[in-house]
Each structure stands twice: as structure tokens, then as C-alpha cells.
Amino acid sequence: MVERTVVIVGATGSIGRQTVEVLKKLKGYRLVGFTYHSNISLANIIKKDFPEAEMVSTKEGYEGVFQLVEKLKPDTVVLAVPGFSGFEICLGVIPHTKRIALANKESLVCGGKFIKTLTKEHDVEIVPIDSEHSAIFQIIEDDPVKVVLTASGGALRDWPVEKLKHATIDDVLKHPVWSMGVKVTVDSATMVNKALEVLEAMELFSLSREQIEVLLHREGKVHGMVYLKDGTVKIHASLPDMRIPIAYSLTYPERTFEYRNYPEIFELKFEKPDRSRYPLFYLVDDIYSSYSLRTVYNSADEVAVQAFSEGRIGFTDIFKVVEKTLEKMNVEEVNSHEELKMIHERAKIVAKDVVECLSK
Numbered sequence: 001m002v003e004r005t006v007v008i009v010g011a012t013g014s015i016g017r018q019t020v021e022v023l024k025k026l027k028g029y030r031l032v033g034f035t036y037h038s039n040i041s042l043a044n045i046i047k048k049d050f051p052e053a054e055m056v057s058t059k060e061g062y063e064g065v066f067q068l069v070e071k072l073k074p075d076t077v078v079l080a081v082p083g084f085s086g087f088e089i090c091l092g093v094i095p096h097t098k099r100i101a102l103a104n105k106e107s108l109v110c111g112g113k114f115i116k117t118l119t120k121e122h123d124v125e126i127v128p129i130d131s132e133h134s135a136i137f138q139i140i141e142d143d144p145v146k147v148v149l150t151a152s153g154g155a156l157r158d159w160p161v162e163k164l165k166h167a168t169i170d171d172v173l174k175h176p177v178w179s180m181g182v183k184v185t186v187d188s189a190t191m192v193n194k195a196l197e198v199l200e201a202m203e204l205f206s207l208s209r210e211q212i213e214v215l216l217h218r219e220g221k222v223h224g225m226v227y228l229k230d231g232t233v234k235i236h237a238s239l240p241d242m243r244i245p246i247a248y249s250l251t252y253p254e255r256t257f258e259y260r261n262y263p264e265i266f267e268l269k270f271e272k273p274d275r276s277r278y279p280l281f282y283l284v285d286d287i288y289s290s291y292s293l294r295t296v297y298n299s300a301d302e303v304a305v306q307a308f309s310e311g312r313i314g315f316t317d318i319f320k321v322v323e324k325t326l327e328k329m330n331v332e333e334v335n336s337h338e339e340l341k342m343i344h345e346r347a348k349i350v351a352k353d354v355v356e357c358l359s360k
């Protein structure tokens with residue numbers, strides 16, 4: 001068996017750590033390098049498991065990441081850093097690998113058109129790690145009628161809507177289904193996460209907004225569905241464990257990861273997300289057609305979630321920050337990733353102003 005080499009960008013984060021766990025079990029894959037931001041003690045533990053792997057810190061910037069992948073030319077780069085910088089890293093690593101196992105949302109949400117041009121140019125495949133996209137990736141066929149992405153609804157899904165404004169970061173972090181990082185857990189409660197996933201699915205599978213439906217599925221066992229012309233509905237189900245899609249992103253088109261745990265027989269229950277509970281999700285319909293607006297939405301959310309997790313604004317203020325920032329920013333479509341970065345930076349400044357006003 002030919003050994004495939006892997007580099008993890010963001011090895012000490014939630015997805016990164018689980019990728020390391022998968023690699024320990026998976027035969028035929030070798031971790032040749034990884035990056036970490038500041039968690040040096042965890043980085044050293046990974047290094048103990050994979051002594052040959054080269055490690056690089058991204059604390060001072062991303063130049064080291066680019067040098068690492070250029071030197072190692074790994075078969076797969078697992079891109080597991082959150083935020084807009086993940087998009088910039090993605091652009092830089094594409095020329096030096098064959099596959100991006102993608103866990104960073106901004107790469108396609110904000111920079112989809114730039115990433116897709118570059119992957120075509122360098123003949124690089126993108127295999128999604130996000131559970132919903134992995135599900136669709138595994139079952140989609142040519143010319144689908146529509147796809148369904150499922151959502152858990154987050155930690156506050158059963159709270160009375162009028163009480164949401166009193167929710168604290170601790171309330172939000174009690175996620176009912178998945179264990180994930182802080183930003184994505186808050187984004188799950190507001191369903192910003194699902195809005196970003198709609199945008200990502202449009203890019204990954206060349207779908208229109210109308211072809212993507214989002215349904216709440218509380219049990220977290222069905223991750224995606226594909227409706228086909230002949231009346232068939234393909235459904236992807238598994239336990240909600242990120243190691244399954246992570247492993248598939250590495251082994252695709254094969255399935256060599258041994259897991260053998262399955263959901264117990266369950267009822268299929270789905271509901272439409274309530275507009276008054278998830279207003280941030282429905283903003284997706286105002287922004288999906290512009291990469292610039294998508295970037296403003298995402299950057300404003302980043303600032304708002306940070307402020308919320310520091311207790312400076314309330315939970316329902318996250319919506320106000322994003323809505324106000326979109327209102328205040330006058331953006332045009334961009335022609336370069338540098339221009340997109342400027343929009344990202346500008347949106348953060350505007351969003352911070354809005355946070356200031358709200359927290360007074």
C-alpha cells in the first residue's frame with residue numbers, strides 16, 4: 001500500500017486534535033507536519049506520537065505554514081484553522097498539495113471564487129470535513145433536485161424566544177449534540193453556522209440557494225439528504241462524531257477507517273427553523289449572491305461572538321451587530337483576495353463600533 005502523507009494546519013484545535021486521533025488508528029497515512037498557534041504543550045504531545053512530523057507555530061504569521069507545505073509537498077493538507085486567515089492559508093497551500101481536507105468555512109464562504117479558480121489551476125481536490133458537507137459529498141449525484149442540510153438548533157433551541165436575550169456564554173456552550181470550539185458552538189445557537197454551511201454547499205456542489213434546504217433535526221443522526229429527479233431521496237446517517245467525516249476526508253474514495261458504532265433505530269423527525277428564534281440564519285437570503293456581503297456577515301459575526309463570549313453584549317445583540325454592520329457597509333464585488341481582506345478588516349472595525357454602542 002502506498003503511504004499517503006498528511007499535514008495538519010491547526011493541529012491543536014478541536015478538528016485538529018480529532019484528526020490526530022484518527023491518524024493514530026488509520027493505516028497507510030503518515031503525519032509529516034503540523035502547525036499550532038500557541039498551545040505548545042499539546043503540540044509537544046502530538047510530536048511525541050509522531051516524532052518524525054515537523055511542527056511550526058503560526059503565532060508570528062503564516063509564512064512558516066507555506067514553507068512547511070512547500071518543502072513537504074504532502075498528499076493531503078487538513079485545513080483546520082478557523083476564521084478569515086484560514087482562507088488566506090488555503091490560497092497559499094493549494095499549489096503544494098493534491099487534496100485539501102477542508103474544515104475552514106471562510107475559504108469557500110468568503111473566497112469561494114478565488115479558491116475554486118486556484119484548485120482548478122493546480123488540479124487540487126477539496127474534500128469537506130464538515131459533517132453536513134461530508135454527508136452530501138458522499139451521496140450526491142449529477143443533477144440533484146435539492147439537498148437538505150440538517151441543523152441541531154444549538155443549545156438554546158428549547159428556550160422561550162423572549163428569554164434568549166438573557167442567555168450567557170455558559171448556557172450556549174452546553175451543546176446538545178456536538179462537541180466543538182467556542183465560535184462554532186455560539187454560531188450553532190444562532191444558526192449562523194448553518195447560514196455559512198448553505199453558502200459553502202453552494203460552492204462545493206455548484207448549487208443555487210433555492211436548491212438548499214435547512215431542517216432542524218434534533219437527534220443529530222441524519223447529516224444530509226439529496227433529492228433526485230426520479231423520486232429517490234438519499235439520506236446520510238451516522239453517529240454525530242467528527243472522526244467519521246475527518247477519516248473520510250483522508251481516505252476518500254476508500255473507506256478504511258474502522259469505527260463500527262451506529263445510531264440506534266430512530267424516527268425521522270425534521271422541522272423548519274423558526275424565523276423569530278433564528279433571525280441571523282435568515283439573513284443568508286440577503287447576502288448569498290455577493291462574496292463581499294458574505295464576508296461582512298461573517299466578519300461582523302466573528303466580532304459579535306467574541307463580544308458575547310466576553311459578556312459585553314447579550315445573545316440577541318449578535319443579530320443586531322451583524323444586521324447593523326451589513327447596513328452600514330457599502331460594499332462592491334471584489335476582484336482580488338486583497339480587496340476581500342480589506343472588506344474583512346473594515347467590517348470588523350464597523351462591527352466593533354456597533355458593539356461599543358450596544359455595550360454602553
Ligand code: MG
Nearest residue numbers: 130131132197
Ligand atoms: Mg456542520
